[in-house]
Amino acid sequence: MAFISLFDVIGPNMVGPSSSHTAGAASMALLARRLFPGKIKKVRFTLYGSFAQTYRGHGTDRALLGGIMGFQTDDLRIRDSLTLAREQGLDYEFIISDKLGDEHPNTADMDMEGTGGEHLFVRGVSLGGGKVKIVRLNQIEVDFTGEYSTLVVSQTDKPGVVAHITKVLSERNVNIAFMRLYREERGARAYTIVESDEKIPEDVTEKIRENPCVSNVILVQI
Amino acid sequence: MEFNQGSELLEICSEKNIPISRVMKLRETEFSRISEEEVDEKMKKSLAIMRRSAKEPLTNPKPSVGGLIGGESGKLHRHAEAGKSVCGTVLQRAVTYAMAVLEVNASMGVIVAAPTAGSSGVVPGVLLSLEEAYDLPEEVILNGLYTAGAVGYLLMRNASVAGAEAGCQAEVGAASAMAAAAAVEMMGGTPKQCLDAASVAMSNLLGLVCDPIAGLVEYPCQNRNSVGAANALICAEQTLAGIPALIPFDEMAQAMYHVGRSLPFELRESALGGCAATPAACRRTCEIFGG
Numbered sequence: 001m002a003f004i005s006l007f008d009v010i011g012p013n014m015v016g017p018s019s020s021h022t023a024g025a026a027s028m029a030l031l032a033r034r035l036f037p038g039k040i041k042k043v044r045f046t047l048y049g050s051f052a053q054t055y056r057g058h059g060t061d062r063a064l065l066g067g068i069m070g071f072q073t074d075d076l077r078i079r080d081s082l083t084l085a086r087e088q089g090l091d092y093e094f095i096i097s098d099k100l101g102d103e104h105p106n107t108a109d110m111d112m113e114g115t116g117g118e119h120l121f122v123r124g125v126s127l128g129g130g131k132v133k134i135v136r137l138n139q140i141e142v143d144f145t146g147e148y149s150t151l152v153v154s155q156t157d158k159p160g161v162v163a164h165i166t167k168v169l170s171e172r173n174v175n176i177a178f179m180r181l182y183r184e185e186r187g188a189r190a191y192t193i194v195e196s197d198e199k200i201p202e203d204v205t206e207k208i209r210e211n212p213c214v215s216n217v218i219l220v221q222i
Numbered sequence: 223m224e225f226n227q228g229s230e231l232l233e234i235c236s237e238k239n240i241p242i243s244r245v246m247k248l249r250e251t252e253f254s255r256i257s258e259e260e261v262d263e264k265m266k267k268s269l270a271i272m273r274r275s276a277k278e279p280l281t282n283p284k285p286s287v288g289g290l291i292g293g294e295s296g297k298l299h300r301h302a303e304a305g306k307s308v309c310g311t312v313l314q315r316a317v318t319y320a321m322a323v324l325e326v327n328a329s330m331g332v333i334v335a336a337p338t339a340g341s342s343g344v345v346p347g348v349l350l351s352l353e354e355a356y357d358l359p360e361e362v363i364l365n366g367l368y369t370a371g372a373v374g375y376l377l378m379r380n381a382s383v384a385g386a387e388a389g390c391q392a393e394v395g396a397a398s399a400m401a402a403a404a405a406v407e408m409m410g411g412t413p414k415q416c417l418d419a420a421s422v423a424m425s426n427l428l429g430l431v432c433d434p435i436a437g438l439v440e441y442p443c444q445n446r447n448s449v450g451a452a453n454a455l456i457c458a459e460q461t462l463a464g465i466p467a468l469i470p471f472d473e474m475a476q477a478m479y480h481v482g483r484s485l486p487f488e489l490r491e492s493a494l495g496g497c498a499a500t501p502a503a504c505r506r507t508c509e510i511f512g513g
Contacts, residue, residue, distance in 0.1 A: 006249075011334060016327030016329070017327045017340075018339050019339040024328075058438070059330050128384040129337065130335060
């Protein structure tokens with residue numbers, strides 16, 4: 001079981017009214033922003049389940065957009081994020097899905113486009129009490145929370161890539177808490193996600209990129 | 223210094239002869255690898271937010287996003303200022319502050335979830351009213367928050383604090399148990415008495431359903447927070463008077479969880495039952511959503 005901190009109980013400090021629908025929405029979008037390798041020009045949100053049903057009264061839309069703009073859960077600018085985004089030239093769109101089905105009730109897709117043509121699709125789930133997890137990156141199912149320092153390596157599914165990653169991390173004395181490999185299909189695009197209790201040295205991203213099968217490395221520090 | 227059950231927490235308290243707040247603080251320094259001073263600093267920031275959200279709406283009311291609540295704490299405050307309070311200072315203030323925090327929350331202001339946003343008024347309501355009534359130093363309030371945190375952690379771990387999973391008894395009920403334990407420690411009770419008060423607080427609210435009108439964290443959530451605060455003070459009073467809990471905290475937490483899981487879907491934050499399904503609530507819902 002993951003550690004429950006004192007500040008998970010007395011916290012988060014947050015803009016109301018709902019820890020799952022407001023704070024959770026802001027947190028998952030903030031995490032999505034930190035995973036994006038550039039400046040975001042356009043974002044398209046798709047809201048599912050309870051998010052789709054109740055987003056207006058809970059400010060879920062404002063919280064999601066606020067997170068994409070880098071606001072923490074207790075940043076009052078969340079209230080005005082729709083206006084602030086327009087002022088900053090950040091293009092946004094909300095799609096309300098009527099699909100209920102097997103998805104978690106509090107789910108949002110964040111489809112981001114960068115000024116340099118970069119593109120990233122992130123699906124987040126709000127678990128309650130402000131806790132979130134990311135369950136999809138582009139077309140690949142993943143599972144991480146951003147509560148640890150997280151390294152996301154985008155790679156081709158070929159032998160030796162994982163060995164290369166662990167070698168780099170061990171040379172920099174990084175203690176791995178969790179490490180998982182996710183792939184679309186054999187030989188296609190894959191992600192390695194490494195989580196650590198401590199900050200991961202920034203220069204590991206360069207070292208990991210040296211492997212020709214690695215196309216991108218993103219580091220989200222705690 | 224990890225503990226997974228209330229019984230284990232009490233064992234640590236008695237072995238080391240320290241209060242619950244101290245155990246929770248040491249646990250945090252150990253696992254989050256921060257110093258005691260850093261824990262205090264972080265909690266002082268949370269306490270500052272609690273103070274602001276409990277007091278600002280008394281003179282500066284904020285309309286809620288859904289428009290179902292707003293201005294209640296100001297009315298209570300003025301009623302008391304006019305010397306007309308029925309409840310007396312401690313209870314009156316606890317209830318006023320609890321409702322104020324929910325006003326701030328419903329207007330998209332900044333609050334501290336404790337343990338959730340929907341139940342965020344209970345703990346500050348109780349702690350701040352005791353602080354004022356008995357002139358308690360800040361250190362005592364911080365310790366109250368650590369003790370409340372220990373109880374909330376046990377419920378998060380072993381039961382649930384989500385209305386969608388286990389009803390309002392898991393949100394306001396948990397917050398009330400947290401506040402009751404905190405109040406007992408702040409007023410000089412033993413660790414066992416803290417968990418006794420928490421157990422009784424949960425049993426008093428057992429079965430309370432989560433039925434928010436229009437699915438918004440406004441009504442009856444705000445009133446329920448005042449009940450949670452009042453309940454916590456009652457349980458603290460009874461426990462400190464020497465009335466023990468018949469059911470140990472850990473057993474009560476399991477009972478709360480099982481009752482919560484057996485609540486029908488309509489009564490777990492779906493806005494389909496209870497208060498939310500009354501004709502008056504349905505009319506208001508239509509007004510809000512223009513249907």
